[in-house]
Amino acid sequence: MGVQIIPDFVYSLIPNTLVLFSVSACFILVHLMGTLFRRYKYVRRCNKIPGPPAQIPLFGSATEFVLPPEEIMPYAVQLYKKYSKKSAVVLSSNKIIDKGPEYDYIQPWLATGFLTSTETAMGRHVDAQQKSDSDYFKAVYKMTHIIQARQTRPWLQPDWLFRLFPLGSEQKRCLSILHGFTDQVIRERKNEHKLRKTEQQQPVDLPKKDDDEFVSKKSRLAFLDLLIQASQDGKMLSDLDIGEEVDTFMVEEKVNEELTRVFGNSNRPVTMNDLSELKYLECCIKEALRLYPSVPIISRQSLEDTIICRYDLPVGAAVIVSPYLIHCDPTYFPDPESFKPERFFPENIVGRHPYAYVPFSAGPRNCIGQKFAMMEEKIILASVLRRFHVKSLDKPRKTLPS
Numbered sequence: 001m002g003v004q005i006i007p008d009f010v011y012s013l014i015p016n017t018l019v020l021f022s023v024s025a026c027f028i029l030v031h032l033m034g035t036l037f038r039r040y041k042y043v044r045r046c047n048k049i050p051g052p053p054a055q056i057p058l059f060g061s062a063t064e065f066v067l068p069p070e071e072i073m074p075y076a077v078q079l080y081k082k083y084s085k086k087s088a089v090v091l092s093s094n095k096i097i098d099k100g101p102e103y104d105y106i107q108p109w110l111a112t113g114f115l116t117s118t119e120t121a122m123g124r125h126v127d128a129q130q131k132s133d134s135d136y137f138k139a140v141y142k143m144t145h146i147i148q149a150r151q152t153r154p155w156l157q158p159d160w161l162f163r164l165f166p167l168g169s170e171q172k173r174c175l176s177i178l179h180g181f182t183d184q185v186i187r188e189r190k191n192e193h194k195l196r197k198t199e200q201q202q203p204v205d206l207p208k209k210d211d212d213e214f215v216s217k218k219s220r221l222a223f224l225d226l227l228i229q230a231s232q233d234g235k236m237l238s239d240l241d242i243g244e245e246v247d248t249f250m251v252e253e254k255v256n257e258e259l260t261r262v263f264g265n266s267n268r269p270v271t272m273n274d275l276s277e278l279k280y281l282e283c284c285i286k287e288a289l290r291l292y293p294s295v296p297i298i299s300r301q302s303l304e305d306t307i308i309c310r311y312d313l314p315v316g317a318a319v320i321v322s323p324y325l326i327h328c329d330p331t332y333f334p335d336p337e338s339f340k341p342e343r344f345f346p347e348n349i350v351g352r353h354p355y356a357y358v359p360f361s362a363g364p365r366n367c368i369g370q371k372f373a374m375m376e377e378k379i380i381l382a383s384v385l386r387r388f389h390v391k392s393l394d395k396p397r398k399t400l401p402s
Contacts, residue, residue, distance in 0.1 A: 100299025
């Protein structure tokens with residue numbers, strides 16, 4: 001029968017291990033208690049601000065948003081109508097300027113901006129209307145659902161934990177498709193610029209680096225700013241979608257009269273001079289954006305402790321503003337449910353509060369592409385309405401919930 005001899009130093013390691021374990025446990029406990037205490041102070045300050053009552057200590061009313069995706073926005077609208085008052089204070093503030101945490105889950109895809117159209121701005125076709133099963137189309141649709149899931153499910157919000165779930169792997173696959181498409185577009189556009197030699201189309205100065213370095217994160221994100229506005233609820237606009245949007249805001253005879261005055265019977269392309277003449281069409285677009293803003297809510301985060309409407313807002317607090325409801329304030333837009341382009345005639349906007357109409361946000365963080373977006377919309381609509389009579393098959397939806 002053999003005898004196992006254990007060296008003396010092994011016994012000396014046991015107390016050291018226990019000490020290390022105890023110190024680590026104490027450190028974790030102290031860190032956890034500090035986090036909970038800071039959270040308690042934060043929640044205590046937030047509870048002084050009018051809002052829905054907290055359901056669970058430390059978590060506030062977050063559990064009220066554990067709803068099916070289609071019910072979240074109507075519920076948020078109800079809360080906004082009940083508790084919000086001073087959107088202008090938030091939008092104009094230099095202290096409440098960071099994007100809210102709701103945007104964190106969009107960062108891997110869109111970074112700090114949104115997209116418009118690959119076909120018009122990138123010169124790239126994705127054939128989404130003809131091929132609804134294209135990988136790119138499906139990746140866009142899937143990413144919108146992943147983002148919404150992370151915004152409303154606490155267990156999916158920490159990045160390290162999110163990667164352990166199937167949605168984490170699905171997002172990685174979708175991002176590979178989306179970023180790969182953009183990388184290819186950048187390379188193709190770079191080559192196109194090199195080939196342009198006419199006086200009207202001078203080559204654009206590009207970094208003299210190899211392709212892999214040029215297709216950097218910064219370049220990719222700049223091009224990503226041009227893709228998603230052409231999608232609605234995760235799908236590209238169909239002919240019926242265009243019909244619904246156009247019929248909602250178009251006073252047909254006046255629009256056609258203006259188009260005839262500017263273009264006559266010509267089918268020539270729209271020029272910059274033409275855009276400045278399409279004043280009534282612009283009013284129609286603005287009224288459509290008033291009733292149906294592209295972004296229904298805007299989130300801002302406080303950079304430091306500040307006061308809003310006599311309420312103490314702690315640093316890090318997120319504040320939600322809804323253009324959707326601001327635009328339906330009867331103080332500035334009487335009979336807000338009706339479509340009236342004349343609201344934006346020059347004589348009717350005199351004296352209107354600058355923050356009463358914010359389809360592109362407002363203040364220090366307003367959308368830098370709003371002029372481009374307006375020109376793009378006018379060009380598309382002028383081109384479509386000169387060639388087709390567009391009529392919606394559906395009745396306009398109510399903007400405000402009952």
